[in-house]
Amino acid sequence: MGVFASTEDPDSSGHEQVVFCQDKQSGLKAIIGIYSTALGPALGGTRFYPYASEADALRDVLELSRGMAYKNALAGLDLGGGKAVIWGDPERDKTETLLRAYGRFVDSLGGRYYTACDVGTYVTDMDHVARETRYVTGRSVEHGGAGDSSVLTAWGVFQGMRAAAEHVWGTPTLRGRRVGVAGLGKVGKHLVGHLLDDGAAVVATDVDPRALDWARTTHPQVDLVADATALITSDIDVYAPCALGGALADDTVTLLRAKVIAGAANNQLAHPGIEKQLADRGILYAPDYVVNAGGVIQVADEIDGFNFQRAKLRATRIYDTTREILRLADAEGVPPAVAADRLAERRMADVGRLRAIYLR
Numbered sequence: 001m002g003v004f005a006s007t008e009d010p011d012s013s014g015h016e017q018v019v020f021c022q023d024k025q026s027g028l029k030a031i032i033g034i035y036s037t038a039l040g041p042a043l044g045g046t047r048f049y050p051y052a053s054e055a056d057a058l059r060d061v062l063e064l065s066r067g068m069a070y071k072n073a074l075a076g077l078d079l080g081g082g083k084a085v086i087w088g089d090p091e092r093d094k095t096e097t098l099l100r101a102y103g104r105f106v107d108s109l110g111g112r113y114y115t116a117c118d119v120g121t122y123v124t125d126m127d128h129v130a131r132e133t134r135y136v137t138g139r140s141v142e143h144g145g146a147g148d149s150s151v152l153t154a155w156g157v158f159q160g161m162r163a164a165a166e167h168v169w170g171t172p173t174l175r176g177r178r179v180g181v182a183g184l185g186k187v188g189k190h191l192v193g194h195l196l197d198d199g200a201a202v203v204a205t206d207v208d209p210r211a212l213d214w215a216r217t218t219h220p221q222v223d224l225v226a227d228a229t230a231l232i233t234s235d236i237d238v239y240a241p242c243a244l245g246g247a248l249a250d251d252t253v254t255l256l257r258a259k260v261i262a263g264a265a266n267n268q269l270a271h272p273g274i275e276k277q278l279a280d281r282g283i284l285y286a287p288d289y290v291v292n293a294g295g296v297i298q299v300a301d302e303i304d305g306f307n308f309q310r311a312k313l314r315a316t317r318i319y320d321t322t323r324e325i326l327r328l329a330d331a332e333g334v335p336p337a338v339a340a341d342r343l344a345e346r347r348m349a350d351v352g353r354l355r356a357i358y359l360r
């Protein structure tokens with residue numbers, strides 16, 4: 001697989017910089033992908049994952065870093081897009097030395113890339129990374145970090161959902177609507193709270209009995225159903241995928257009864273083309289990377305010294321961004337996912353161009 005021009009996926013190529021990092025003693029094998037710094041230093045998490053091959057690790061970092069450039073652009077951040085992968089089993093291979101070796105490679109980029117948590121890495125890991133570099137976010141509160149990013153992720157999803165509700169039903173509220181939440185994890189739990197506060201009825205599901213117990217105890221008014229299929233075939237107005245990726249597949253499109261989809265899960269579309277199928281069926285899909293940007297907004301705020309109120313204000317603007325994307329989608333006759341990509345590319349080009357104005 002090539003980096004300059006990937007023949008497998010042309011969309012994943014065009015990166016500014018891809019750095020392979022190795023420290024034999026600690027066993028570190030990492031790849032840092034910087035897709036774009038047009039808007040500022042690249043920000044994106046570090047995924048620690050036992051990829052089957054180096055090619056798989058490279059493919060993932062190229063895709064993920066590109067996705068972060070688009071997400072950060074639409075979140076209104078002065079940050080470009082990057083991502084890193086550490087190739088290994090976090091259960092077996094993660095050590096203080098490995099994380100600190102990784103931190104030194106991040107530091108060697110001189111601030112072109114800021115890292116954060118992702119699958120397989122946690123705030124305590126970022127605290128170790130931070131011992132070697134200041135280009136790190138997502139640290140623990142005790143170390144000046146923003147803490148659990150699911151708080152503003154859920155808030156942002158709720159804002160995006162309000163904008164979608166306004167587009168379909170004329171008012172920016174979920175009051176009187178029935179919302180199906182798949183996944184009562186860190187984000188799903190906060191989201192259920194916002195929905196109930198807003199006057200929505202909630203139906204939910206999770207594969208983990210502990211999550212279901214949480215719902216029974218904390219919010220007994222929430223209806224629980226057996227699985228995601230039962231959820232999407234039930235009488236819901238809004239579907240909020242908050243578990244794993246790929247929630248929107250061909251069969252979901254045909255079975256779904258909701259008119260709106262807005263949820264936290266990353267990479268909800270199982271394959272390209274689903275967004276068109278949804279649009280053809282009159283289902284409004286609020287793009288995942290637009291509505292779930294509250295988390296990156298939360299951790300990005302650490303760069304300026306974390307201020308929760310400022311970060312929350314920024315995450316609240318996901319309402320305006322989603323509105324604008326839905327308006328653009330209608331005006332240009334394209335699905336919202338396409339409109340979102342266009343808006344992100346426009347901001348990267350327009351604001352990025354200002355760097356051409358010479359400053360001493």
Ligand code: NAI
Pocket residue numbers: 148149150151153182183184185186187188205206207208211227228242243244245264265266292293295296
């Ligand atoms: P989590 O791991 O805390 O929660 C996921 C929940 O989904 C768990 O309770 C799990 O039991 C449940 N689940 C797994 N498979 C399921 C299935 N087939 N049906 C129903 N429930 C199922 O994760 P978290 O942090 O709540 O994130 C949720 C999603 O949002 C993930 O896709 C994540 O990548 C995405 N996301 C999270 C952000 C954050 O700040 N936490 C930021 C942006 C995106």
